Structures are given as C-alpha cells and as structure tokens.
Amino acid sequence: MSALPRTPLPVTVVGIGADGWDGLAAPARKALHDAQVLIGGPRQLDLLPPACGGERVPWPSPLRPAVPGLMAAHDGRRIAVLASGDPMFYGIGRTLAETLGTDRLHVLPHPSSLAYACARLGWPLEDTTTVSLVGRPLDALTAALHHGRRVLVLSADATTPADVARLLRARGYGPTRVRVLEQLGSEHENTLDGTAAHWPHTPGAPLNLIALDCVRDPAALRLGAVPGLPDAAYEHDGQLTKRHVRAATLAALAPAPGELLWDVGGGSGSIGVEWMRTHPSCRAIAVERSPERAGRISRNAAALGVPALRVVTAAAPAGLGELPVPDAVFIGGGLTAPGLLDTCWDALPGGGRLVANTVTLESEALLADHYRRHGGDLVKLSVAHAVPVGGFTGWRQAMAVTQWSVTKPVRP
Structure with a gap:
C-alpha cells in the first residue's frame, strides 16, 4: 500500500512592530515560541527573546527569488515568518501567498505603521493616500500630489525624507508641510517637522514614515486626476x-485597474502616461522606433509620476512580437506600416479594445476599411481655439483627427 501524500505544514506569518516582543498578542507569541524555524530580517529577529528557540534564518538578498527555495529547504518543519507591522500591507505576506498559496498561510497581523501614523496625526486612514518608496522609484510619488491632499509615504531608509523634500520642490509643492515620524510604536518615537522648501533636518532613524500636507505653489502647473493634462506638462517635439x-x-480606451496598454508609436508617451495615471495598478508599454523620442517618453513618465511605464525602442509591427498580451492597444503613428493594424488586432484577446488616431487621408482610408470589416465607431474629432484676429477674436481650427475605436468580440 502506498503512503498517503503528506500535507505541507502551514507557515505562520507574524507581524511585529518597533515595540518588539512586548507589543505582540498571545497567539503571536505562542506561534514564535513553537516555531522550529524563524525567518525574518536581522532587525526583526533581534527583537525576539532567547526563549524563542527555533533556528533563526535571515532573509537573503534579493528576497523574492529566494522564497521558494528557502521554504522548500525547511519543508516539514514549523515555520514562522516575521514581518513589519501588517504582513499583507506592502509586506512579505503577498510574496508568500503568491508562492505558497493562501491555504498554507496563517497570518497574525500587527498594527501597521500607517495605523500608528494616523493615530498620532488624527488623520482618518480612509481619506489618506499611501505611497510606498520601499524598492520603488522616488518619482512614483508625483502622481499622488494634489493640493490639499494628505499623503503618507513609506520610507526606504533615513535618506528618503530629504529625497522627498527635494522632489516636492521640483514638482512645485515646496510649501508642503513635511513630518517624519520615526520608530512608530516604540519608546523612541520622534517627529521631525518642516516644509519641503526649507527642510532643515539631517537623516535620522532609518525606520520612518513621512506625512505630507500637500500645498501646491500657485505658480506651478496644475495637474488634474483625469486624462487631458495640459500640453505644457509634456516634453515633446x-x-x-x-x-x-x-x-x-482615453475615454475610448476605457482603462480599468490592472489592465495593460500597448501605446504603439509612442511619440511623447502621453497616452501611456495618462493610462497609467488612472489607477496605480494600470500598466503600459510604449513602442517607439526613435531612440530620441523613446528617451523623452521615459522622462515624461518619470516627471508625471508613472516611472514604471515600459519603453520599447523598436519599429512596429516587428517590435510587438514578444510583448505580453494587451488589454487595449492605441496606435498613434505608423498606421501605414504593412500589417500593423492586423498585428494589433490579432494580439488582442476577446473583449480587448483598439483605438487608432490619424490626420492623413491615407491612414484614414485604412481605418475606414477596418471599420467596414470589424465595426466599432469611426469619428472625426475637430478642435478650434480662439485667437486674436486684429482687434477681434476668431477661431483657429486644428487638424481634424479621425479616430477608429472598436472592441474585439468574445468568441465562444
């Protein structure tokens, strides 16, 4: 008779704060006492008393690729993983859930640094924007900056507050009040206060969180939360x-959280940038054959708070073959390249959207042909601007844009 397959033991994930062992509830203490293997950062492991006698294993670097091997190496033993605060809030809990599956996890959360910060500041957490700069580009903060909003920033280290102050000055938010809350939840709590324009403090504790009361300089360009940013927000040729x-x-593309856009013929990257600004989980790939313009797209993405926008320097359709499947495709240039429209259409899954714009008669004929074949909407967009005409005012018509938008049918 063959042996029954062994059921893997659960992995307990324990959130721990700067107050260490004293701040843990009884179930968390018991889990750590009973564990045969204790995995965590050196700082977290040092918070445990000698009575926790399991083998102490510090996380290797880089962490994420090491998780499957580390879990396999200790399979069959009672494992407890230490995490800062709430393990499921920008913590190791997500990586473990994706690696092991949620059924193997038993998570015991601790109050997060955000909960402590809002308690100290008197801010309602549900009305406060959160941005993590742990392992993420500083420019990602830009998209969260709006006059009058409160933002909590998870710091990477002691140098992050000065970096944030410098970014705020560069983005026109110098008057913003900046408070750095250090070692929240411990007996060594401390707060540094100032403005981004005149940040006076040297680097302090590496364990800190930054609270921003955002104030935009009246002379700075105002960037709204919906598509249609001012043209002046972009570097372009x-x-x-x-x-x-x-x-x-963007209205025709209809971005939704988590979706991926191909921005083909990226130009200055404005469509991909504003697609990503609609939700933090939206992703975009700009495909641009000109290296000069590709560099400009990256700079625009960083300046407007979406540095994760991926830029592929290649001609389309040849450069599209290895890209992940998109949820939507925008074609802003190169429509007459042989096979481009068909390649983009074929790449879309059922329910995916395609939007193409043009100002030339030749490309308009192509769009009209695909409209006859696939349906959708074919529209002409005309915009005129009021300009001086002598001592009066008249209309100056911009070039009309023909736009084809279509949703690919879902096949049974």
Whole structure:
C-alpha cells in the first residue's frame, strides 16, 4: 500500500512592530515560541527573546527569488515568518501567498505603521493616500500630489525624507508641510517637522514614515486626476496627442485597474502616461522606433509620476512580437506600416479594445476599411481655439483627427 501524500505544514506569518516582543498578542507569541524555524530580517529577529528557540534564518538578498527555495529547504518543519507591522500591507505576506498559496498561510497581523501614523496625526486612514518608496522609484510619488491632499509615504531608509523634500520642490509643492515620524510604536518615537522648501533636518532613524500636507505653489502647473493634462506638462517635439483629443482617446480606451496598454508609436508617451495615471495598478508599454523620442517618453513618465511605464525602442509591427498580451492597444503613428493594424488586432484577446488616431487621408482610408470589416465607431474629432484676429477674436481650427475605436468580440 502506498503512503498517503503528506500535507505541507502551514507557515505562520507574524507581524511585529518597533515595540518588539512586548507589543505582540498571545497567539503571536505562542506561534514564535513553537516555531522550529524563524525567518525574518536581522532587525526583526533581534527583537525576539532567547526563549524563542527555533533556528533563526535571515532573509537573503534579493528576497523574492529566494522564497521558494528557502521554504522548500525547511519543508516539514514549523515555520514562522516575521514581518513589519501588517504582513499583507506592502509586506512579505503577498510574496508568500503568491508562492505558497493562501491555504498554507496563517497570518497574525500587527498594527501597521500607517495605523500608528494616523493615530498620532488624527488623520482618518480612509481619506489618506499611501505611497510606498520601499524598492520603488522616488518619482512614483508625483502622481499622488494634489493640493490639499494628505499623503503618507513609506520610507526606504533615513535618506528618503530629504529625497522627498527635494522632489516636492521640483514638482512645485515646496510649501508642503513635511513630518517624519520615526520608530512608530516604540519608546523612541520622534517627529521631525518642516516644509519641503526649507527642510532643515539631517537623516535620522532609518525606520520612518513621512506625512505630507500637500500645498501646491500657485505658480506651478496644475495637474488634474483625469486624462487631458495640459500640453505644457509634456516634453515633446510636436509629436504629441493634444489635450482634448487625448481626453477623448482615453475615454475610448476605457482603462480599468490592472489592465495593460500597448501605446504603439509612442511619440511623447502621453497616452501611456495618462493610462497609467488612472489607477496605480494600470500598466503600459510604449513602442517607439526613435531612440530620441523613446528617451523623452521615459522622462515624461518619470516627471508625471508613472516611472514604471515600459519603453520599447523598436519599429512596429516587428517590435510587438514578444510583448505580453494587451488589454487595449492605441496606435498613434505608423498606421501605414504593412500589417500593423492586423498585428494589433490579432494580439488582442476577446473583449480587448483598439483605438487608432490619424490626420492623413491615407491612414484614414485604412481605418475606414477596418471599420467596414470589424465595426466599432469611426469619428472625426475637430478642435478650434480662439485667437486674436486684429482687434477681434476668431477661431483657429486644428487638424481634424479621425479616430477608429472598436472592441474585439468574445468568441465562444
């Protein structure tokens, strides 16, 4: 008779704060006492008393690729993993859930640093924006900056507050009040206070969180929360989908959280940038054959708070073959390249959206042909701006844009 397959033991994930062992509830203490293997950062492991006699294993670096091997090496033993605060909030809990599956995890959370910060500041957590800069680019903070909003920033280390103050000054938020809350939950709590314009403090404790009361300098360019940012927000060489057409294009693309866009013929990257600004989980890949323009797309993405926008320097359709499957495709240039429209259409799954814009008769004919074949909406967008005409005012018509938008049918 063959032996029954062994059921893997659960992995207990224990959140721990700066107050260490004293701040843990009884179930968390018992889990750590009973564990045969204790895994965590050196700082967290040092918070445990000698009575926790399990083998202490510090996380290797880089951490994420090491998780499967580390779990396998201790399979069959009672494992407890230490995490800072709430393990499921920007913590190791997500990686473990994705690696082991949620059924193997038993998570015992501790109050997060955000909970402590809001308690100290009197801020309602549900009305406060959170940005993590742990392992993430500093420029990611930019998208969260709006006049009058409160933002909590998870710091990477002791140098992050000065970096944040410098970014705020560069983005026109110098008057913002900046408070650094150090070692929250411990007996060594401390707060540093100042403004981004005149940040006076040297680096302090590496364990800190930054609270921002955002104030925009009146002279700074105002960036709204919806598509259609001012054209002046972009560095460009004329290859820019203009503001009003851009807003209409994003409406047709209809981004939803977690979705991926191909921005083909990226130009200045404005469509991909504003797609990603609609939700932090939205992703975009800009495909641009010009190295100069590709560099400009990256700079625009960083300046407007979406540095994770991926730029592929290649001609389309040849450069599209190895890209992940998109949820939507925008074609802003190169429509007459042989096979481009068909390649983009074929790449889309059922329910995916395609939007293409053009100002030329030749490309318009292509869009009309695909409209006859696949349906959708074919529209002409016209925008005129009021300009001086002598001592009066008249209308100056911009080039009309033909736009085809379509959703690919879901096949049974």
